[in-house]
Amino acid sequence: MTKQIPWQEKPEGCTDVMWRYSKNPIISRNAIPSSNSIFNSAVVPFKDGFAGVFRCDNKAVQMNIHAGFSKNGMDWEINHHPILMQQGNTSMISSDYKYDPRVTFIEDRYWITWCNGYHGPTIGIAYTFDFVNFYQCENAFLPFNRNGVLFPQKINGKYAMLSRPSDNGHTPFGDIFISYSPDMKYWGEHRNVMQTAPFEESAWQCTKIGAGSVPFLTEEGWLMFYHGVINTCNGFRYSMGAAILDKDTPEIVKYRTKPYLLAPAVPYEQTGDVPNVVFPCAALHNTEEDKVAVYYGAADTVVALAFGKISEIIKFTKENTLP
Amino acid sequence: MTKQIPWQEKPEGCTDVMWRYSKNPIISRNAIPSSNSIFNSAVVPFKDGFAGVFRCDNKAVQMNIHAGFSKNGMDWEINHHPILMQQGNTSMISSDYKYDPRVTFIEDRYWITWCNGYHGPTIGIAYTFDFVNFYQCENAFLPFNRNGVLFPQKINGKYAMLSRPSDNGHTPFGDIFISYSPDMKYWGEHRNVMQTAPFEESAWQCTKIGAGSVPFLTEEGWLMFYHGVINTCNGFRYSMGAAILDKDTPEIVKYRTKPYLLAPAVPYEQTGDVPNVVFPCAALHNTEEDKVAVYYGAADTVVALAFGKISEIIKFTKENTLP
Amino acid sequence: MTKQIPWQEKPEGCTDVMWRYSKNPIISRNAIPSSNSIFNSAVVPFKDGFAGVFRCDNKAVQMNIHAGFSKNGMDWEINHHPILMQQGNTSMISSDYKYDPRVTFIEDRYWITWCNGYHGPTIGIAYTFDFVNFYQCENAFLPFNRNGVLFPQKINGKYAMLSRPSDNGHTPFGDIFISYSPDMKYWGEHRNVMQTAPFEESAWQCTKIGAGSVPFLTEEGWLMFYHGVINTCNGFRYSMGAAILDKDTPEIVKYRTKPYLLAPAVPYEQTGDVPNVVFPCAALHNTEEDKVAVYYGAADTVVALAFGKISEIIKFTKENTLP
Amino acid sequence: MTKQIPWQEKPEGCTDVMWRYSKNPIISRNAIPSSNSIFNSAVVPFKDGFAGVFRCDNKAVQMNIHAGFSKNGMDWEINHHPILMQQGNTSMISSDYKYDPRVTFIEDRYWITWCNGYHGPTIGIAYTFDFVNFYQCENAFLPFNRNGVLFPQKINGKYAMLSRPSDNGHTPFGDIFISYSPDMKYWGEHRNVMQTAPFEESAWQCTKIGAGSVPFLTEEGWLMFYHGVINTCNGFRYSMGAAILDKDTPEIVKYRTKPYLLAPAVPYEQTGDVPNVVFPCAALHNTEEDKVAVYYGAADTVVALAFGKISEIIKFTKENTLP
Amino acid sequence: MTKQIPWQEKPEGCTDVMWRYSKNPIISRNAIPSSNSIFNSAVVPFKDGFAGVFRCDNKAVQMNIHAGFSKNGMDWEINHHPILMQQGNTSMISSDYKYDPRVTFIEDRYWITWCNGYHGPTIGIAYTFDFVNFYQCENAFLPFNRNGVLFPQKINGKYAMLSRPSDNGHTPFGDIFISYSPDMKYWGEHRNVMQTAPFEESAWQCTKIGAGSVPFLTEEGWLMFYHGVINTCNGFRYSMGAAILDKDTPEIVKYRTKPYLLAPAVPYEQTGDVPNVVFPCAALHNTEEDKVAVYYGAADTVVALAFGKISEIIKFTKENTLP
């Protein structure tokens, strides 16, 4: 990936591995006329710029996903209307709501996964070639599930997806699993990948965890940003960490950050429709330049950016890994 | 109603139907020496200005209601001591606490309703002619109830009151009902008026709803502002919508906003004793000038004002109604 | 009341104030072809025998009330079809379900109250002259309420009803209130009558209490049987006590049993659809003979009878009263 | 199916569609030396008699499944040791616990499904040719799931399985879904089949439902016995109903009993390790003789039998269907 | 201990390590006139027979402890009035309620511990020389605690007590701890002794555990019977196991039964005020004759007896120990 991705150098004096963009949030809650909030959204390189799929809750607080485009990855034009799905590998494209999309390019097309409302939350799948026409496929799993994230290439000849089995409410528990599919229609070979951490060892990820960005390959394996949650007496607090999964058998976690990489600490993360949320959904990377830009939802209200050096993140993850 | 009500024109570029007063909050949390917070309060035209009844929680966080006066509806003098009730149509004027008042003028006097603590929350009723002497009447209902709002005139010869049956805690459910009384002492003919909306259709009002301002008559029927609540993983979020009820049979909802009209989005609504609360309790209107000014509690801490054109609100409500 | 009521002498050696009928249960769960269970039902003297209104849950476990007749109060013919209500003082006779009826004769007719499903449980009211035609009136209260019990005569010129404000679920709390009505349509003057007892003093009634049988006048005042509930680690246990209320101001409790009078201890009370339930709904009394027969639902499955001497019950209640 | 299945004629005077075996329970809680309880088990015709897979909780209350054999379907020899799984289509045959098995013959072998503990409850799959050697396959789904039931033949060329998505606890909700697989390894095309009934219409199945016996074809479609649950104040009560699913598109429910067919009413159903449970897991049928014998777990403690005429069950289901 | 303890030989054909007394329950719920139930009680050899302290809930369901005496340990005379405490090592002998006593002889007197109500449940301590005069001492611990059990001799010069820290409700968790005291007044050196077992390994003790009988010395160490609890969908189920603790450092668990020794399986254990409870509080042993008799509360309603051979219990515990 050699495209120029969004970037800003680390602020002077900053000793953290990752840092916030100084002009955050890059997408405000009312960036389109109908929106109550825009957050938990995903982007990919597209043509000479970037395309993305954005969670836009409207002012009735109906959750839906919209397509959007940008030249530089920071300034975005988001469609005012939700994506209208056409039939992909199924005629059953029922959807009570759509939220928390991720986008991945595999082989010849862009795949979108999201939390799809079908008798409860499950993982919806669609593909597009152009971010204009979208084709919805069979839901990957039975409810209740959230945070479905595809790998950007087949593994051992099969599509692979991370997800977080959930319940029908706010889900005060949850591990990350992986599932495989030969055809994006039938899924199996489910494996537990990562579990919540013991409170004593890493409390920010002791209540539940969920895959965040689409993993990308590094020398050490698949690098993925994920969220972890602690249940305080005043609600859930969502922070971000990184995990490195084995290249060929990604249910094997090689390293995983014991400290978080980013946690709610600035006003647009600490206040909003759901206070204290940092929720990564995408990562643009430039391996040559050793850069990664993470898109994350902040306080369930806006979209923000954080940056880091890939090599430093890998080093930090290895040196500060959970056992 | 031809009196000059509080007003500020819509800010340039604003595309919303209602907008906030630029000098919000109009009443700060410590506007009287003893107060922890002042919010969820109601006002009416009175003499050459306005009078009101204000929820003032003191620094022991005891909830009580105070009278107040204003020339312009924006700058208020609030009594430092709570209202001392005299006996109205009963000698039983027990009250463990008083909060969330509404005020209505009917025929010859001002009626106050509030959440009255009598073996749990129920609806207290009192009247005054002068906002100096207040006469407490029988509680309208058995506990547990909140958000009692009187119509400003008799309907089919009877007083009419909206309310929200509740439980003895934070009540994670609740519809709006109407009840009738021939005499402000005995109540009956209870009817369900509005129910919570399905999550998929209008999530901001999917957990519970409650009457807000005293309804006023428009060509389409009774226009009332109400609050709706969504239960997020970090607590309740209170927003404001509008409903138009049938003139003669107000248990019939003609229209009701699917999108909210105002939701927590600025600091004084997003942080405070209870974050993310917009809670309307009164609306001053001037039909000739097509104006309405809504008083709402913000974050259970302060009082704020929002404005709108009546005709635009009606048009918006009709065009964006829940089925 | 001089009619011959059901009766069986106290078993030899029994030292309790009340005792069970040796042929309990008197009505089995499948006494009519469609029934899953018949329980929590009420009877009154009628013509040369007795009539009653019976809670019959059918095999879809829909709750409804049926009329029934008996010569001796022990052997009952229960109608196979639920009561079909006609319009009484209202055209709004909606009912999602009906359960736990009580029956009272006042002046010229029999009044039935029950838990009526109208957007949650509330108190339904109907009257009949003949137990053939029933006329449904306005619900007494807003939801959520259960255990509405009328006094058998007007008090100070008004109808009086006990009830237990509740929530929309299994209600882990609840006191007995009284309300008054001039006309069986509008209700007010709500007063708290009895509260749950402290765990340390009388644990069987520490979670919630509810009026049971229609009160009847004794020299000491209104004698009423009520149920009390303790929340064990394996669910609610319902027992029966007695209270004596002031004749003219029945919100005044003169005496109230600290020990229970009857608690689940035999198989038909200990096992069934809801184990460990003794739930009184009616009491036939014969003052001349100093007898009372209490009808109670057992284990939410069958109807049973208990007997006692009125004078002994009064004496016991006075000598063992809660402070 | 022409084999002689267990049978006992309807007792005289019985007006129910299904009736209990007079010698119930057929398998006692301590039928093998190590067992705490044996219940929720499944049987199929096998050779000249029957074979089955039995849930045997041992005295450490570890849940596991055992094979067993019977000549007449009533008297069973159950292996003293749990089934030891060999690798089927996977090497990952991890299992923290196994419970609630079902057995189905498809094409050339017997398939067993059960609730398999793998980071929470999910659906385990295994096959056997002889009830001696068992080969465990990939779990069908991600956790959390229970009550996986296979159809006895492929539908439109694919295996079909009913299941009930759940949570990680006692699950106070739950619908029946169907999923399809080309190969017993990857699953998809998930559809909601049946939902819980409204409390007002059929309360015994208002909390959750789950597939019970393996469906078998009748003239009207697939006949399946399922369980429904109501949440009383003293816990869950499990009853049994029947549903008829469309032959070619079994996600279409043609008919479904509004009344239950069997509900806890006798001591071995009302008391035991979990009181008030009737839980069907298998049905032997003889179409020629119009007979069906349902095996059900009672009170999570023993195995019992109920009988019925297939034609009567179908007639009853059609005439008493939920809308 | 050479006294003749209650005993009955193992029934023929019984393969269990422990067995029930055929005349259970030995104490009925109404063994004294005022009692609602008598259970969870403890006994010791005393003079030429036995004495005990009995939990008697009266008919107000107030919990208290009574003294009682028996010649043979099976037939008991229980005092009709609760123990009236005198001041022991403190003047603060407040007690809202008393339940679940244990009795131990140490050096020169009998010590009673029980769950004492002082701003929540904690461990009360008293001593007696004669079971007539009782002297109450300082509560051992802060609330919230239950199941305090003393060792029958000092260990390393200090008194030692097992207990189960709890919460202020039904406590869905709980381990056994040990604490030491030089003087029965001040306690410290608190150590965790035994934790709940993983659900997968021994579900009957996966929710909470609590010390039961006073430990007695065997060749292998201290043998103690304890209760374990599983939380079913219909409530807690209490069973009994055994543990062997190190003689000199009893916080070391040498062996502990993975299977239970006794679990609710007969009517007086399965139904009652709290169904499905087996709760050991005392064990009389005769080492010479290799006998032990365990007193346990059944269904929170009555007292029952179980027997076993000490050598067999030790052998079973060693051979079936939790890791």
Add this chain to the structure above:
Amino acid sequence: MTKQIPWQEKPEGCTDVMWRYSKNPIISRNAIPSSNSIFNSAVVPFKDGFAGVFRCDNKAVQMNIHAGFSKNGMDWEINHHPILMQQGNTSMISSDYKYDPRVTFIEDRYWITWCNGYHGPTIGIAYTFDFVNFYQCENAFLPFNRNGVLFPQKINGKYAMLSRPSDNGHTPFGDIFISYSPDMKYWGEHRNVMQTAPFEESAWQCTKIGAGSVPFLTEEGWLMFYHGVINTCNGFRYSMGAAILDKDTPEIVKYRTKPYLLAPAVPYEQTGDVPNVVFPCAALHNTEEDKVAVYYGAADTVVALAFGKISEIIKFTKENTLP
């Protein structure tokens, strides 16, 4: 205490008894490189300045305590590494986590108490002479406990500690107790000191309360700052009050503030890892100058300072005491 303590005069126009330092917070969340937050910490005069023990949650959100030093009590150098405990009066110094420390000088050394993770939260004890070497002692109590605060001198020859018995979660209840020890190893004579206030009287302290700062002697008795909690629909809100305990029998509360002295009202108290928290842990006082400086954690994120005149606080507490 005549040392110069941190101080700032009351702002002009302020009518409150206590006021915030204008440069709050004095310690930022990232004051040391590894910290996620620094809050709920305690200080004492030490040598020519001050020393303290600080709760530093690191970026894995592991809770631990660090030593720190300051010349003026406002500018602090905090050690980058947690305190490494040596063995005090025990070899058992296990600790899963350490948080919310308090520090007290008694006789010859500084004692630290904190919430110590040992099979749940309990009260850890350690001493130091120099804030370099720390010696950990036996935990004072069994779990579950929090907010252990020592008195600065023996009372009647014994050490005295306040604490708040808790549960193993967020604890929605809790009173303050006192316990005594002859030797800092064994504890007893537990007494309830202060209970939560009725909602109607003082809602800010109606859910739970906990000791805050180490008490110091005044003419009226021991003056202690404590926290109180109200459970709003959006979580707990922690405020600060004061209590005056009897000099010789400190379980006697002489006075206690009905209004709070400080409640969350500024951004660093209203937003952070846990919004709306004011949590006092230490108070430096100068009796000669009539000054007190209270250190409190704000929003579980930073450390802040509030000031007051001792005489005014005493006067206010006496005049505004809870009954």
